[in-house]
Amino acid sequence: EPAKGSREHIAAVTARVDAPAIRANAARGNDWPAYGLDYAETRHSPLTAINAGNVNTLGLVWSYNLESTRGVEATPLVVDGIMYVTASWSVVHAVDVRSGKRLWSYDPKVPREIGFKGCCDVVNRGVALYKGKVFVGTFDGRLVALDAATGKPVWEKDTIEDRSHSYTVTGAPRVIKGKVIIGNGGAEYGVRGYITAYDAESGEQKWRWYTVPGDPAKPFEDASMAKAAKTWDPAGKWWVNGGGGTVWNSMAYDPELNLMYVGTGNGSPWNHRKRSPGGGDNLYLASVVALDPDTGKYVWHYQETPGDNWDYTSVQDIILTDLTLDGKKRKVLLHAPKNGFFFVIDRTNGKFISAKPFTEVNWATGYDKKGRPIETPEARSREAFDSVPGPFGGHNWHAMSFNPKTGLAYFPVQNVPINLAEDKAWTHNGNQPGQPQSGTGWNTGMLINTQPPKSKAFGRLIAWDPVKQKEAWRQEYTSPWNGGTLSTAGNLVFAGSADGRFAAYRADTGEKLWEAPIGTGIIAPPVTYQVDGRQYVSIAVGWGGVFGLMQRATDKQDNGRVYTFALGGTTPLPQPPAYALGELISGVKYDPAHIPEGTRLYVSHCVFCHGVPGVDKGGNIPNLGYVPSRDIENLSDFVFNGPFLKKGMPDFTGKLSLDDVDKIKAFIQGTADAVRPKK
Ligand SMILES: O=C(O)c1cc(C(=O)O)c2c(n1)C(=O)C(=O)c1cc(C(=O)O)[nH]c1-2
Numbered sequence: 226e227p228a229k230g231s232r233e234h235i236a237a238v239t240a241r242v243d244a245p246a247i248r249a250n251a252a253r254g255n256d257w258p259a260y261g262l263d264y265a266e267t268r269h270s271p272l273t274a275i276n277a278g279n280v281n282t283l284g285l286v287w288s289y290n291l292e293s294t295r296g297v298e299a300t301p302l303v304v305d306g307i308m309y310v311t312a313s314w315s316v317v318h319a320v321d322v323r324s325g326k327r328l329w330s331y332d333p334k335v336p337r338e339i340g341f342k343g344c345c346d347v348v349n350r351g352v353a354l355y356k357g358k359v360f361v362g363t364f365d366g367r368l369v370a371l372d373a374a375t376g377k378p379v380w381e382k383d384t385i386e387d388r389s390h391s392y393t394v395t396g397a398p399r400v401i402k403g404k405v406i407i408g409n410g411g412a413e414y415g416v417r418g419y420i421t422a423y424d425a426e427s428g429e430q431k432w433r434w435y436t437v438p439g440d441p442a443k444p445f446e447d448a449s450m451a452k453a454a455k456t457w458d459p460a461g462k463w464w465v466n467g468g469g470g471t472v473w474n475s476m477a478y479d480p481e482l483n484l485m486y487v488g489t490g491n492g493s494p495w496n497h498r499k500r501s502p503g504g505g506d507n508l509y510l511a512s513v514v515a516l517d518p519d520t521g522k523y524v525w526h527y528q529e530t531p532g533d534n535w536d537y538t539s540v541q542d543i544i545l546t547d548l549t550l551d552g553k554k555r556k557v558l559l560h561a562p563k564n565g566f567f568f569v570i571d572r573t574n575g576k577f578i579s580a581k582p583f584t585e586v587n588w589a590t591g592y593d594k595k596g597r598p599i600e601t602p603e604a605r606s607r608e609a610f611d612s613v614p615g616p617f618g619g620h621n622w623h624a625m626s627f628n629p630k631t632g633l634a635y636f637p638v639q640n641v642p643i644n645l646a647e648d649k650a651w652t653h654n655g656n657q658p659g660q661p662q663s664g665t666g667w668n669t670g671m672l673i674n675t676q677p678p679k680s681k682a683f684g685r686l687i688a689w690d691p692v693k694q695k696e697a698w699r700q701e702y703t704s705p706w707n708g709g710t711l712s713t714a715g716n717l718v719f720a721g722s723a724d725g726r727f728a729a730y731r732a733d734t735g736e737k738l739w740e741a742p743i744g745t746g747i748i749a750p751p752v753t754y755q756v757d758g759r760q761y762v763s764i765a766v767g768w769g770g771v772f773g774l775m776q777r778a779t780d781k782q783d784n785g786r787v788y789t790f791a792l793g794g795t796t797p798l799p800q801p802p803a804y805a806l807g808e809l810i811s812g813v814k815y816d817p818a819h820i821p822e823g824t825r826l827y828v829s830h831c832v833f834c835h836g837v838p839g840v841d842k843g844g845n846i847p848n849l850g851y852v853p854s855r856d857i858e859n860l861s862d863f864v865f866n867g868p869f870l871k872k873g874m875p876d877f878t879g880k881l882s883l884d885d886v887d888k889i890k891a892f893i894q895g896t897a898d899a900v901r902p903k904k
């Protein structure tokens with residue numbers, strides 16, 4: 226017997242992680258060997274040692290510093306006490322659960338200068354584990370296989386077929402039938418979505434499936450693309466910008482049906498009229514698609530948001546389960562995408578069963594019997610529309626779990642108010658292949674927040690009954706953007722929140738039973754597992770993601786950390802340092818006549834990282850209302866080849882003029898002046 230935590234031990238226990246082991250573990254719950262725990266991605270653990278009766282004695286065992294200052298979104302994987310977790314910039318850490326100490330770490334050395342190529346922070350949602358190898362998709366689009374015992378790279382593949390466009394990888398790979406499967410992101414900048422399978426052993430590419438058709442003047446890759454092209458209008462030249470449909474988060478697999486399921490992303494540009502002037506559903510955007518995992522061949526799809534116009538990605542977690550509906554047992558999939566409706570779909574054939582709103586919704590009143598949304602007249606307004614849910618989703622990537630005993634799905638629900646109006650001047654310019662990818666502003670074909678949004682911000686944790694299609698309970702949060710969930714057979718739901726609390730709730734009633742004040746905002750989902758007969762709960766913490774770039778709900782902020790809890794744990798919680806906002810800027814000279822144009826420039830180049838000056842309070846990226854006033858006076862020093870290129874800020878040389886910068890300054894100081902409390 227090699228010593229626990231030794232290379233021999235790690236090699237032996239990780240070598241055993243294969244399909245039968247992952248399936249057997251789903252019933253025992255000793256390990257957490259795959260992203261959603263099992264292929265059905267239920268995130269429901271059968272462990273009961275920690276339960277509703279004793280969770281109040283849960284305490285910290287150890288915390289581990291991820292040395293990360295940006296968003297941490299990873300689901301840690303654990304096999305016999307060996308944990309694999311990722312931090313920002315796709316850095317992988319192997320941690321010994323028995324000691325809380327580092328075994329190894331691996332930094333894929335993503336060039337920090339490309340940070341701006343991602344819409345939504347330099348995050349990573351975790352690794353896949355299979356037969357002794359750990360697989361990570363890196364922010365710059367590589368898929369790297371590491372030796373699980375040593376952290377040394379075994380093979381590496383470039384998954385990006387066109388580097389003139391801003392593709393990034395933030396999602397966790399999955400391993401299905403010996404193939405590592407990974408998609409990518411970039412639909413805020415103009416890319417064509419696809420998903421690729423590589424042989425886990427050799428890295429050889431096995432298949433690739435595109436989610437949207439390419440240039441119709443060229444041969445289509447397969448029949449699914451020819452079929453999809455009929456739902457797009459060539460007058461929109463969607464292929465120039467790529468069309469979107471990125472697969473940046475969810476996958477699930479049904480071994481009996483031999484089908485894998487992927488969720489696809491929004492249209493690129495967002496604006497449907499710009500993308501496809503004659504209308505059309507624009508397949509396979511915002512859909513759940515079933516593929517043959519052996520060949521990558523399209524089998525069926527169900528499109529949740531036809532003709533997407535609101536960044537309504539359908540990449541949210543997909544959960545496979547069986548439900549008794551009208552007295553019949555049905556193989557279904559459960560899905561709560563950004564668009565605010567909870568879907569129950571027949572996973573054998575993609576047939577729509579039901580959809581009901583799980584949150585406030587104003588773009589559609591419901592779904593008809595065929596599974597098409599009934600849109601409200603204002604939903605496609607050119608002038609202005611605060612879509613609810615907003616583009617950050619009624620539910621984003623934050624993990625959902627499903628407890629078959631309570632019959633409830635648990636996930637965080639929210640609204641982030643955003644106003645959308647058509648950018649009438651938008652053209653394909655600036656995003657042509659071969660030209661420098663702009664990436665210096667979202668390429669949406671929309672004016673975003675040039676008019677102040679009126680919808681309300683909120684966040685809550687809900688339990689949803691997919692049979693009744695009804696909320697069973699809720700817990701209100703203090704803000705949007707909260708952590709994903711873990712469900713356990715101990716009648717518990719665990720989840721963290723934006724305001725830095727990690728809590729356990731009764732799964733059947735929602736009553737809060739336990740809480741740990743972590744301090745730092747939480748977005749990632751917890752996991753649970755058993756080591757040497759003791760049950761643990763772990764959560765990776767690190768504020769960030771798209772909302773976390775510009776806003777936060779805490780006054781404390783620490784590096785990324787993994788926290789591990791067990792019954793009777795007595796380690797004191799680390800106290801994160803306080804986060805203090807600076808003074809509101811003042812005295813920067815400007816011409817008020819510049820404010821309207823400055824607003825347009827600011828919202829198209831700055832707002833999605835820096836937020837609204839003096840209104841948002843700054844997240845991981847400073848709010849420009851609260852930096853030293855002289856930095857705004859000297860704004861061009863930061864905008865053109867500035868000091869933050871190494872942190873991922875773009876260089877706006879050639880994209881903005883000195884005049885433009887003056888107008889942006891006017892907007893920043895003007896907005897700060899407008900919100901300054903009157904004496
Ligand atoms: O369309 C895309 O390709 C794409 C990619 C990503 C991503 O890769 O993180 C996000 C989004 N869209 C998106 O719309 C979104 O709200 C979002 C939030 C986050 C995050 O990690 O916090 N990523 C993304």
Ligand SMILES: [Ca+2]
Nearest residue numbers: 412413491536
């Ligand atoms: Ca998106």
